Amino acid sequence: MSDLYDAKQSTRGDPALIRLLEECAFNAWPARQTVFFDGWLLRLGAGYTKRANSANAWCTTGSMADVIGAAETFYERHALPPVFRLSPLAGEEADAALAAAGYRQIDPTLVMTAPLAHDTRSDPTVTLQPEADAAWCAGFARANAIAPAMRATHDEMLAAIAMPKVFAALWQDGAPIAYGLAVAERGWVGLFDILVVPEARGRGVGRRIAAALLDWGRRQGARQAYLQVVAANTPAFKLYQRLGFHHAYDYHYRVRAT
Incomplete structure (x- = not known):
């Protein structure tokens, strides 16, 4: 542990x-x-x-x-x-x-929270879309090794999100190398499913896609952000610390x- x-x-x-x-x-x-x-x-x-x-x-x-x-x-x-x-x-x-x-x-x-900076900026290499289309779902499923039997359930759950949401992909050389989801509600934006393909890790890609999602949240009126990270995922924890997140509580x- x-x-x-x-x-x-x-x-x-x-x-x-x-x-x-x-x-x-x-x-x-x-x-x-x-x-x-x-x-x-x-x-x-x-x-x-x-x-x-x-x-x-x-x-x-x-x-x-x-x-x-x-x-x-x-x-x-x-x-x-x-x-x-x-x-x-x-x-x-x-x-x-x-x-x-x-x-x-x-x-x-760990559940982590952070105040949103006023000077967040968009990233031209990150595409944002309000719904998870077939291409986004398929790409995320491949990158996250979602079992074929679970694909339909995964896609249905994304479609069922009723709050303002955005699906992000960061592109390099014509292909997505990172994915992420943000959902806004009551002045907060939650980050979920931040995923970088293995060959692109360690190059700041995760920080860029997370920053793009935080910028979207700020434009939705969010003033604070939250996320959940498995305690064993030390690299992700350190990334989120660099983005200004602090430990709020555990589950x-x-x-x-x-």
Whole structure:
């Protein structure tokens, strides 16, 4: 586990900010279906990404044993493993209950925020489009090695984003070498799916496409930005630090031990 992640931080932070950013992130990465159970959101997205296929705490009030049982039944009914995503909204008791029930912790993730600079600039090598067309989806899927069986689900989820959004590609020698997605809401812009093809990494490409997305967000009226980065991804964490992002709070997942 990365030393960037502080397990205790996953139960701390400004509750109002956490709830706001959790709402924005749910809207930016919509599940196909969401079921509410006793203060938890059971998100379902045909198995594509844990974010869209996990139980998320929202306003916990009842028995965690009941929540675990309901989530297990729900996901098993849909032929998916039960996954719990634990932000600070879940609290320490929920995390402890899952650990006691045999769920192990995986993929600790940092949520980072930054104020937007007033002098952001567009990049002529970055194309921005309001919808993910077939070419963008196909290129991103190849670069991210999305399984063919998940392509339709991925494309449907992008099309389902209801908030202002933009899909970016950075081009070099007539071909895209980086991709990214930004979604704007309530004075914030969220960055998602920042991806640089392997042969172009280490050349500042990620910084350029992220900067272009931040510039778009500023033009949409955003004053602050947020993103989520897996704690083990040290190069990405350092990139975002250079762009002015700071650690706000953490979350992690729990899955059944095998």
